[in-house]
Amino acid sequence: MAALDFLAVGDTTVDEFIFLKDARTSCDVNDENCTITMRWADKIPYESAKLVPGVGNAANAAVCAARLGLHSGFVSNIGTDRNGDDVLAQFASEKVDATHVVRHEDIPTNHHYVLSYDSERTILIRHEAYPYEFPPDLPAPKALYFSSIAAGTEAYHDAVAAWLEKNSEITFAFQPGTFQMDMGAERLARIYGRTDIFICNKEEYQRILKSKEEDPRKLMEAMRAVGPKLCFLSDGRAGAYALGESGAWKIGLYPEPGPPMERTGAGDAFSATVVVALLLGRDIPEALAWGPINSMSVVQEIGAQRGLLTRAQLEEYLKNAPADYRATPL
Secondary structure: OOOOOEEOOOEEEEEEEEOOOOOOEEEEOOOOOOOOEEOOOOOOOOEEEEEEEEEHHHHHHHHHHHHOOOOOEEEEEEEOOOOHHHHHHHHHOOEEEEEEEEEEEEOOOOOOEEEEEEOOOEEEOOOOOOOOOOOOOOOOOOOOHHHHOOOOOHHHHHHHHHHHHHHHOOOEEEOOHHHHHOOOOOOHHHHHHOOOEEEEHHHHHHHHHHOOOOOHHHHHHHHHHHOOHHHHHEOOOOEEEEEOOOEEEEEEOOOOOOOOOOEEEEEEEEHHHHHHHHHOOOOOOHHHHHHHHHHHHHHOOOOOOOOOHHHHOOOOOOOOOOOOOOEEEE
């Protein structure tokens, strides 16, 4: 593997989108905590289905970085099945280095099902029990981006932490996935303590910190106390926030050109894009402005990667942004 600008580490999968047409949603008064209802013990028609290979938090980040012009690579596990072939073909088409994607003959490629209805989705997930081993001969990239990985991988996280501690010059970005949140900040203290850039949404901050705090700044301050140097927080329609040693900022959503097609990958697009912007030398307020633009673009397409922008496209959106689209001090 040649020297990389951006190396993503985490699980990858094939997402199978199933577009429902015979369902109902029910939400609370704030249009949150929604549930979806379908008839039980019946045959339920659906509109269409679509397979999207090579996705997942870290995989989406690797593709995002490549689209934005960085030399990007990926560390993961897949099977020797057809889905695994499709995953590698997807990375090759996006010019993502897959040298350290390990194939297993007796374990299939992760396969998730995405139930999509009215632009929202529920994902049925299954992470295969791969024999996770962090590659000891991994050349040091400029940045390592670590995200969602299966449960029962505590030893793997320890290996990642040890490697990062030996390579202190590497910028380390952490976007924790579900199982990593479940491990807790205490068990992953070495990971959090080594984190340069931390990104997740408000509900995930609350989950990790075991807090009911609603104020984004207080949540980011609490997370910085755990270890990360620079924190980004996304909060749906309320926009996004950043907090570092030099201050705190907020930005609203970038105007969408039309109704969202499907929201899978919006958070990954935001997270990876702010990291790439910082690696390219942008300051925190500008990085915060980059993220929502790629999220806006992603939700206009099906799947987490199709709508990811090139750097020229993103900069064109910035050029044509409304006058009030800018990060302001918090």
